[in-house]
Amino acid sequence: MQAALVTRLDGPVAVEVADVDAPEAGGRVLIDVAAAGVTYPDVLLTRGEYQMKPTPPFVPGSEVAGTVRSAPEGSGFAAGDRVAALCGIGGFAEVAAAGADSVFPLPDDVSFAEGAALPVNHLTAELALGRRGRVQAGETVLVHGAAGGVGAAAVQVAKVLGARVLAVTSTEEKAALARRLGADETLPVDGFKDAARELTDGRGVDVVVDPVGGDRFTDSLRSLAREGRLLVLGFVGGEIPTVKVNRLLLANTSVVGVAWGELVMATPGLLQEQWARLLPHLEAGALRPAVGATHPLADAGAALARLDERRALGNVVLTVP
CATH class of the missing domain: 3.90.180.10 (Medium-chain alcohol dehydrogenases, catalytic domain)
Incomplete structure (x- = not known):
């Protein structure tokens, strides 16, 4: 072959x-x-x-x-x-x-x-937003890299979970794609923290999905509302950021690791459970x-x-x- x-x-x-x-x-x-x-x-x-x-x-x-x-x-x-x-x-x-x-x-x-x-992107997004991020209907989710593979999947999965989605993209072409996928608002990389605060009347977002890392990590933390969760999916931006844990203490926020592959290998049956949750949305056309x-x-x-x-x-x- x-x-x-x-x-x-x-x-x-x-x-x-x-x-x-x-x-x-x-x-x-x-x-x-x-x-x-x-x-x-x-x-x-x-x-x-x-x-x-x-x-x-x-x-x-x-x-x-x-x-x-x-x-x-x-x-x-x-x-x-x-x-x-x-x-x-x-x-x-x-x-x-x-x-x-x-x-x-x-x-x-x-x-x-x-x-x-x-499989890879949508199952990763389902694990991140569901099991690890515990996103609830009515919450606001900010997605970095929203026109990339896992980011685009996160936009769609967050929407089927009933969340409001703010998509961060680097170009207008990517913003247009994020909107087609269901994002409620699109934000530029520069100034996303202030824009997110403004769109939430100063409250901040409940969840940040971050497959990028790098220098936007600190502003992602600052974008969180009280008891918000920052989901770390990877570092396609290259740099692995660090966090000063006093930031977590002051606002009761969390940084949550999402290593989908590791958890799948350690949890028999998890893949089929995830697919079963996604399948009705695939059949309905809500996930593409x-x-x-x-x-x-x-x-x-x-x-x-x-x-x-x-x-x-x-x-x-x-x-x-």
Whole structure:
């Protein structure tokens, strides 16, 4: 089969498409891949900077959508089923393998490109806003990076939870996307704290979703209302910020870590529980990933570079012939 290979740990430029052996089932669900989502961890894998460090050559790609080729008895899946799946690694290929607990039914009106962009970002957002952030209907949620993969997912998940959403973006084009996804207000990066305070009549926001980190972290803390929660999802801005804990004490606020992958591995059944909560909203059309760019499998390196250089608007997806 054709697959995109990381041949050396030099970033997206080191990705080549080649013929490799198709995976064996080994008790897993085999999927004929129609589309594969491109995520920031995939970029880190190409440089050996992710916590999982496979030895080159290897096939990156953690999320796919397509049709089941074969499935073990009792898995709940059968050949021909439309599915999305988390495969951990190996998704940038014509065939991928995933454990049955990481395979999810895909509604007929969700395209494969949309399905491939769903698992990592939307399940991360669901965990962040639901289990970790405990967002309640009527609360106000501020989302950084609201036109990126996890940020865009957070906008949509916050809306289905009944929250008011303030989306922070760096350009008007990204702001327009955030509004299409359901954001109630959009704010520029510069001055977002004061704008958020003004929009909440000085009270502040209940929750901040921050996959960016860097120099906006302190102002995010200052944006919180009493008993507000700042959800830390990552540091795509590069710098890992620090917090003076007296700030938390003074306003009874919290900084909450959201390591979705770690919790999923430690909690059997969590993925299926999350998908079950999202599925009604997928079927109703309330959750749809913003697929901003599609690349053929042969251009996997370019797709990864688009994300690495922060040129992505919405999700980046590989299509597999």
